[in-house]
Amino acid sequence: MGLEIKVIPYTLHFNFEARTSRGSMRKHNTWFVSVCDVANPEVIGLGECAPFEGLSIDDKPDFERKLRESVNDLKGSKAPESWNEIEAYIARIDSELPAVKFGLETALRDLYYGGRRKVFDSPFYNEQKPIEINGLVWIGDKDEMFSRLEAKVKQGFNCIKIKIGSLSLDDDLKLLSKVRELGVRQDLVLRVDANGAFSVNEVNKALELLLPYNIHSIEQPIMPGQLNDMRKLCETSPIAIALDEELIGIHKLADKRTLLETIRPQFIVLKPTLLGGFVATNEWITLAEALGIGWWITSALESNIGLNAICQFASQFKTSLPQGLGTGGLYSNNIPCPLTISNSHVYWDPDKSWDLSRLNITS
Numbered sequence: 001m002g003l004e005i006k007v008i009p010y011t012l013h014f015n016f017e018a019r020t021s022r023g024s025m026r027k028h029n030t031w032f033v034s035v036c037d038v039a040n041p042e043v044i045g046l047g048e049c050a051p052f053e054g055l056s057i058d059d060k061p062d063f064e065r066k067l068r069e070s071v072n073d074l075k076g077s078k079a080p081e082s083w084n085e086i087e088a089y090i091a092r093i094d095s096e097l098p099a100v101k102f103g104l105e106t107a108l109r110d111l112y113y114g115g116r117r118k119v120f121d122s123p124f125y126n127e128q129k130p131i132e133i134n135g136l137v138w139i140g141d142k143d144e145m146f147s148r149l150e151a152k153v154k155q156g157f158n159c160i161k162i163k164i165g166s167l168s169l170d171d172d173l174k175l176l177s178k179v180r181e182l183g184v185r186q187d188l189v190l191r192v193d194a195n196g197a198f199s200v201n202e203v204n205k206a207l208e209l210l211l212p213y214n215i216h217s218i219e220q221p222i223m224p225g226q227l228n229d230m231r232k233l234c235e236t237s238p239i240a241i242a243l244d245e246e247l248i249g250i251h252k253l254a255d256k257r258t259l260l261e262t263i264r265p266q267f268i269v270l271k272p273t274l275l276g277g278f279v280a281t282n283e284w285i286t287l288a289e290a291l292g293i294g295w296w297i298t299s300a301l302e303s304n305i306g307l308n309a310i311c312q313f314a315s316q317f318k319t320s321l322p323q324g325l326g327t328g329g330l331y332s333n334n335i336p337c338p339l340t341i342s343n344s345h346v347y348w349d350p351d352k353s354w355d356l357s358r359l360n361i362t363s
Contacts, residue, residue, distance in 0.1 A: 002076035004041070005107075007068055008032040008359050012303055012331045019139040019166065025053065028301050028331075031067055034361055035107040036115075037079040044361060045111025048273075048306035049103030055300075056274050057249045058097045070100050080108055087279055095251040098276035105277040106309040117308055117337070117354055124315035130345035131315055134159040134191060134322045139166045142175070149179055157344040159189035159216070159322040165197025169206055176213040189216045189322070196223035196245060203233065211238045217267055220244045231263045242267035247284065248274050257287050268293060269324070271300040278313050285317065298324025304337040311339065311346060333358065 012028040019025075030050035036043060049067055051059040058066070070093050080086045086108045093101045109119045123129035135152035137145055137160060145167070152160050160179070164172040176190065192215055198206050203221050210218065217240040222229060224246040234241050243265045250256055260268070268288055272281045281297070288295045297314045299307050307328055314323050325346050328339050336355040338348050 002038060002078055003074060004036050004038045005071045005075055006034045007064070007071055008034065008361075009064065010303070010359065012301075013333050014330055015332050016138075018330065028053070030303055030306075031064065031103070032305060032359055033067075033071065033103045033107045034359075035104075035111050037111070043111065043115040045107040045109070045115055046117065046305055046356075046361065047103035047105065047107030047110065047309070048302055049099045050273055050300070050302045050306060051099045052271075052274060052300045055245070055248070056099055058099050063097075063099075066094070066097055067100050067103075070094070070097060070104070074104070080112060086112065090277060090279060095276060098280070099273050101277040101280070102273045102306070105279065106306065109309075117305075118312070119309040120312040120316055122312045122315040124312050125348055128348050128350060129315060130342075130347035131311060131325060132158065132322045132344060133326045133341070133346050134161045134189075134324055135344070136160075136324065136326060137162045139163045142167060142171050145175055146178055149175065153179065153188070155344070158187075159191065159344070161191040161193060161324065163195070164192045165194045169209065173209060173213070176210070176215075180213060190214065191216050191219070191242075193219040193244070194221045196220050198222055200226065200229045204236075207237050207239050215239050217242045219269055220246065224248070227259075227262055230265075234263055234265050240266035242269050244269040244271075251276060251280070253283055253287075256283060260287055260291055260293060264291070265293060268295045270295055270297045272297070272310055272313065273300045273302060273306060278309075281313070294321060295319075296321045296323050299327045301327060301330070303331065304328055304335045304339055308337060308339055311348075335359070 010030050010032055012030060014026055017024050017026060030048055033047045033049060035045040051063055053059055074089060090101050090105045106119055110117060118125050135157035137148045137152060198221050200222055219242045250259060268284060270281050270284055272278055275281050285295055299310050311325055326341055338352040340347055340349040
């Protein structure tokens, strides 16, 4: 009697050359975790551990070894019968392995609900309630980025997020100018993500130049770890600032509170895989709401296994802000599932089913 846990390495292949501020990618390595009670092996919970290359604190050569060690530590434990027991199991995982925490928490929750890929008792799963999402314009050359931006506009997204900082600032401004010249409605929301591209000395000028384009917010305009500079920026910036990379690697509740109280950003961007799972992400949300700080949740290149869990988590909250959950179509070999995107929303289509044949999982 007890838990049986397996680790399944898997390589996701992008449909295109995915460029980020940290380089370009053609593939993304992930590890699926299946969990069952040996007394009932037909019921399988499934999670995903997928460190983001160059960004996750656990993106290291020995990640798989540490993942397997963490899994072995839980093997033989009794199947959890409550949320408190699940949280206790996750608390045993090293905080320096946030992707492992996320994957095991997802798998154990799925097991608790009977291995149906239900992770939360949420409107997304139960009622097929859609979640509004932003369209994401990936980094490319000038023509590629404009073509991608134009496609997102034509697809009907109400909110579009554009990566800036890889081109010259002048080219970024031309890109923003073009979208405003497309003749689309003026209420189209534009978010920009700088990934720390600007130095402290140049960021104020950059914000002034971005201001005429009616930008909703800018993510991580300067590199993380410059708390005083970021605090001053949040006080004076003409454009709302959202923290992203700044949150990574902060685990203790008191440290999270100190960060938010010190910087006082307008928004925070939450990636459960990078933050240590749903319990850890919920702490950020609770603190942010108490301080009047807005937030939204985004995926971090997970397959549909991880994305499904994040969608269900996000749908529990009442928020009017579009979430960053439109990454399901990135890969040529993603896991077929009920997740569907239509009219700038992601939803669970009960007429579609999971196909786990690529993972050699029968449930």
